[in-house]
Amino acid sequence: MKVLEAAMELERPTTDQQKIDHVTRRITEHGNYLRQRYPILQHQNALGAGVMAVSLIGMVVSGGLYLQGSIPAWGCILINALLTSFIHEIEHDLIHRLYFRKQPLAHNAMMFLCWLARPGMPSPWLRRSLHFHHHKESGTETDVEAWITTSGSPWGVLRLLKLVDGFIFGFLNAVFAPGWREKVRLLVKIVRLNTPFGLLYWGCWYVFLGYHLYAWLGAVSGHEVHSSATTLAVMDVVNSVVVILVAPNLIRQFCLFFISSNMHYYGDVAPRNALQQTQVMNAWWLWPFQLFCFNFGSTHSIHHFVVRDPFYLRQMTAPYAHQVMAEAGVRFNDFGTYKRANRYSLAHTHTRSRG
Structure with a gap:
């Protein structure tokens, strides 16, 4: 017995890299076990395309019911926010080429449909390239994707605004950038990243906000607002687009960025150390946010160890993966990250923001 215990002790991973390799191997093996136990999981392309089709059809049906007056605006917004969270997961898997890897026409068609359903995001x-770099250098100063989701910024009104409105986030970064050359460069980059769908998406949102703010101020001040027939017709279209597409994506994006920016560590992470890159955030009170980003806080850390598994398999793997990750030292529900501006070190309480 003592010999066996000694042998097990020798096999136990001790360095961070050994722990990372151990976690990766165990989760991969469990994923293989699930694929064998449930043969339907081997039809990965069909499952991805099926979820994509159901989500898009659901959005169209929900929008149609709203336009007919069969469901209220808030019902359409919540339904489509939930459906776009599925589409986001599909897009993320597509970025890693998990569906139709050897069939570029089908692969790129799905990518394009994902972009149409989430037009406020840059093209997939x-x-x-940003996402691949995120995996390679997660949490370091060159991890632009993490920074875009506000990781590393101290909490306050500015970070909250950035979470709500990604276009304003980019615009503010350009305005406060040092030097006019850098300002112009960032402004041009914002336009390029949002062309063409993002400009239409954010433009629609700002027209919606501007018109209704104008009407509200008129009502408050006692001056009735009289709009032309053309203006009313345009606003009828704008209102419908906001309810069916814009508002659902704003909710989804806020929930996703809120969870993602706090479960990722940023600024003092050891290079390429998956044990420090993320934590698992699965506290019960996060469920209102998790609902609209497909339980991202609970399962995304698994993806940093095993990239090849699609989003639905990560959900199935989670109970086992969490146990293995906890044994290796991955943190769970470290809410001190809010005070530390997402620094990994528990000693950091005051940090400097990149923007």
Whole structure:
């Protein structure tokens, strides 16, 4: 017995890299076990395309019911916010080429449909290089994707605004950038990243906000607002687009960025150390946020160890993966990250923001 215990002690991972390799191997093995136990999981392309089709059809049906007056605006917004969270997961898997890897026409068609359903985001083809770099250098100063989601910024009104409105986030970064050359460069980059769908998406949102703010101020001040027939017709279209597409994505994006920016550590992470890159955030009170980003806080850390598994398999793997990750030292529900501006070190309480 003592010999066996000694042998097990020798096999136990001690360095961070050994722990990372151990976690990766165990989760991969469990994923293989689930694929064998449930043969339907081996039809990965069909499952991804199926979820994509159901989500898009659901959005169209929900929007149609709203336009007919069968469901209220808030019902359409919540339904489509939930459905776009599925589409986001599909897009993320597509960025890693988990569906139709050898069939570029089908693969790129799905990428394009994901972009149409989430037009406020840059194209997935542009995001692919950023995301691959995020995996390679997660949490370091060059991790632009993490920074875009506000990781590393101290909590306050500015960070909250950035979470709500990604376009304003980019615009503010450009305005406060040092030097006019840098300002112009960032402004041009914002326009390029949001062309063409993002400009239409954010433009629609700002027209919606501007018109209704104008009408509200008129009502408050006692001056009735009289709009032309053309203006009313345009606003009828704008209102419908906001309810069916814009508002659902704003809710989804806020929930996703709120969870993602706090479960990722940033600024003092050891390079390429998956044990320090993320934590698991699965506290019960986070469920209102998790609902609209497909339980991202609970499962995304798994993805940093095993990239090859699609989003639905991560959900199935989570109970086992969490146990293995906890044994290796991955943190769970470290809410001190709010005070530390997402620094990994528990000693950091006051940090400097990148923007």
